[in-house]
Amino acid sequence: MSRPGGVGNEYLPWLIPGFALVNLVVFALLWLGGAIAVAVTGHGWQPAPFTLEVYLSLVSGATGEVWPQVPPYLVYGGAVTLVLLGSTPAVVLARGLVRRLREPRSLARSGELSGLIGKERASRARDLRPSLKDRPRLSPDDTGNLLGDLVPAGPELRSSYEDVELDLMAPRAGKSTGIAVPRVLRAPGAVMLTSNKSDVFTVTRQERTKVGRVWTFDPQGIAYTEREMWWDLLSGCDTIEGARRLAGHFVSSVNDDSSKKDFWIAAAQNTLTALFLAASRSGESVNELLGWLADPADRTPVDLLRDVGMAAMADQLQGTVRGAVETRDGIYETARQCVACLLDPEIVAWVSPDPDRPEFVPDEHVLGRDTLYLLSKDGGGSAAGVIAGLADAVIRAGVVAAERMGGRLDPPMTAVLDEAANVCRISDLPDLYSHLGSRGISVVTLLQSYRQGVRVWGEAGMDALWSAATIKLLGAGLDDADFVDKVARLVGQHDVRTPTYSRSRDGSSRSVSYRQEQVLPADKIRALPKGTALLLATGVRPALIRLRPWYKEANAGMISAAARAEVQAITERAAERWSRRESGQVG
Template identity: 25%
Template sequence: MAGNDDDDVYTLFFGIGLLVALLGGAGSFLTWLAGQLSGVIAGGGWPDSDPTDCLRIAFRFVSHPSDPRSAWPPAAAAALGSAPVFFTLLIIFLTVTAVGTYFLVRLFLNVRRRRTVRRFRLGYASGWEVRKLLSARTVQNKAWQVRPSTQGQKVRTIKPEEVGFYLGRDIRSRRKLYASTEDMAIFISAPRQGKDVHFVTPFTIDAPGPVIVTSSRRETFVNTAMIRAQYGEVYVFDPWNWTGWPNRMRWSPLQGCADPNVCAVRSGTLVEASGFSIGREGGIVLSGVITIIRCLLHAGAIGGVNFREVMRWIYEANGEEALEILRQGEREGRTAPGYTGQLEFNMRDERLWSGVMQVMHAFSHPPVLEDCSPDPGEEFDFAKFLKGRNTLYFVAKRQPDWGGIAPVVTTILEQYFRSARGVAMKNPTGRLDPPLTFELNQVADVFVSGGLPTYMGESGGYSISVHVYLTSLAEARAKWGADRTAALLDNATMKIISGGAGTIKDISDLSDLVGKHDGQQILSPEELRTMRFGRAVVVAGTARPVEMWLTPWWKRKDREAIVRGKEAVEAMIRQMNAPAAPAVPPGAPPADPPPAAPPQDDPPPDAPPTDTRPTDTRPTDDPPARPSDTRPSDTRPSDDPSADQRATVRTATDERAADQRATARTATDERATDQRAAARTAGHERAADERVTARTAGHERAADERVTARTAADRRAADESADAGGTAPATSAADDDESIVW
């Protein structure tokens, strides 16, 4: 509030007291009037009472509401009608007064007398403006234009959700607010201020045609996937498999690149989305990088190779195969003019290959490369996607891991923007029907196209809705610069702003965007920053700003269906991440019980070996031992004790040799696996497999030879030891066991 705080408090209390007095006086008068008219209706005439008695009558009536006659003076009470007649008249009077007061208040709000209280403030759109520019009737009147298939239907029978999106409810007029499918909208909302629950999720569910959704989290997918699956096909571009959805979208950068125009756009998009610019790299380097990428994509498309082969060319910095394909295509008339010479000239510069590798690094992550290398017939059919109420989700990481995949998503969406416009231009009306919707959530992290302001300006005429979600204006300036950000705001027919944190400059700019009246800001920066959760301000077209209540998805009529679908998707994700139980083949015998624990007298298997050195026989000063102390430990007869020892030693030696061989092979396999993975990541898949296979075979042979030699030596040493000590008396069973273990 403006002005002195004490004055504002006094004004508030005075207003409350005045309101109570007015309501009390009006209620007292209506009570008196109902009693007077009840006497006339009952035939007793007009009771002997005047309006000055209304306060005393109302007080007595409240004290004894069951006996209205006791409230009137004795002279007038006899003329009153019955209690049912009195109460019927009182209810009618109160209802009429309440309805009349409601319309008077609405009229008062439309007039908008200037007050410090925001709801009564001058400068916001009136109820008449809302009805004319943002109501359900407004989007219904545009139905024949935005959806030609509705022509011939009565406008009032077309649901607003078929041709528009529900935004919220005006706080002042309480009218529902709608945006048409041809309206471009920008949503500026700080993190955790509800843009997903108030806009992205409801808009995705209500989209009347195909919808493409981008996000760095899977929240929107979890909330909407099952609902959208009831209307059409649901596809997911999710290289990291966060969603576990089986219907994956697979796309190849070579798609359509037989057309040189497509090659030019795609190579330029990849370079721009990777952060290359003339100011940093220079014009020569930048143009050379674009040229090499364009020629490689064109060669891969006309040569019919998989995208993996193109990536191999790039990481080997060798364009000879691509050059040969272009030459062959040139002889057959399939290569674009000049591409062969351009590639041959630029591929000699190693600096350009470094730039090409950096640009295409977004495809180096194996899951990304897998989704971008479909076999023939597995590519996503975008033309078929546009014909139904289908859904495509892009779930991408926000942090720059492996360079990030924003260039990949940006390139795909660039193609789909252009393809959608091409399909619309082939229709007689020049529009898509059903309309296409882009829900570009976290757009600065996923879709960093410099052409976004242009798409915002011209997509509405093709019945393509573009909804862009930003956390702040600073985020947009960092990605597109000040000029492109200004163009982005200018081309948006709707700007929706919610509360939250922000820089002083951004909040001041948004406050100025809302507008001023008589030199004063309609919504001050402080009021904009402290706006409560569930509220937003919409600045739409020529209408004055509207402050609205928002509806989260859990307050929608179909919330139960959304909750069921959400639980189903969460259960699918939990099942996907649950550890898999070991498979048991049918008819297999039950698992063997665990081995019994060894007796306490025996040493554990992994106990360190005891000292088995021969006893020292040098003379000492100690007295000789008693005969009972020197008796043999084992007096059982044996046919050939040296043979038993030899067999036992050989068994232990064989086990030790087997363990060494298995350990050597395991280490070799792990090294081979690491080398193969590194080689594949670098793009040298075939050469790496051959080298690693040869190395693996050599290591295995060398390991086997070393282990075999050691085994033979151990056996010979064991035989010699057993032959030499076969007649010696055994010391103890424990000592024999320890010697064998050693």
């Protein structure tokens, strides 16, 4: 019980009018429900007097004393009908109020996200894609990339195909099911996916075959696919820039933090640049290039560079060859370690000309609706340098094609760089991000943490990548305390209302004060539920969204059946391959 003079006793006087209001509502329902029942049964409009005697008769069940011509069940049925009719708008209003109260305080609401919703999004899509201007109606996938639903109950949010995205989430937080798979399935144009697992491949491959050709580049047997294509590794190395970029990808695959290159790494990149250039300009193969690396005294690449008019590059390579033996051998050994994956004949076969299989040409791929899966293991012996080289070739081909189209690809190309820090270390990716979106190349880079990106691109590179991304999704399981604290500061603070009650001899009083608190403290950001993400979009306040996993969409049953068939095919191919290896056959 509340003590005399306590806060609880302040509300006791309200019990009397509250009780009177309840009786009034009950009386009104029974009175009006009975009158309607009399009218419906053909006895005309006969409202009863609004008196205490009538109320007691209706409450006690003696409706015959008021309306003798109407059965009691019709009177009470009319009252129940009124309750049901009146409760519908009340429930809608209550749900709206509850949803409003459940919305994260001080985070963006639907009114602030108009650029990611509805008509404004469609208008922007028409401006970016000339092919949509004459279409009377656009499908949602024509207007942008699906991000998810605004918490707690929508609406659906989509980014523009001009946006470039950076997603940070821990393993099993929804990167594949909620981001990678939907992006591949819904892409309107060409697709490129990198991964070190076969999960996205198995779910999406069958669906992508319905819209275009599927190319699977799987040199290490992630999905145990047979080799049905080849890509000319040296095709883009006929210029110094192209040769240096390819060399940089191989160097980055073995060198954490590409911004920190010691003497041996830098010298190895210079040497590989010269060798790639010599092989490409002279039409030599990758195996010939490996032979030059194995024998530093071989003058063939120097002579080939001179023959094609690259005298300065030839002199530089010759200076390395003629230097101190210890220095020369150290440089060449470092270079050999960078391209060690090419010693595997199964990997080399994927990047060497093969007259019996079709060649993958990046310049053609970016103009259609084909799909390229780039699969590689991470860790020792990975083909990450080859994967990064091919991914970079596709992106550069997209940029060139966009320039020929007047500025942007139409339809836009989707590049999902899953496990980018492990299997697709494009050394200058932070620099590329700043303009890829404006070229119609929608890039999504998926990392497990901010620190993982720092390990590959360095602090400055990761900061540049973070700043250039116009859409950032931060999911569950981010354990980097410094980074999460930084995000909490970016989300900002809000005023928290704090009521205070005090009591004295003269009575009780109530006052209100305000204090500043973080909208989302670091511990809440770290503890975001799986399947949700904090959305940081350029120009609007942060918002909390719920990802849309592919298996919760309307066509999930059909996709699941195709995925099961794909998994079964992989299992059979794996068993066949291991059987061949046990019997002494290669491949």
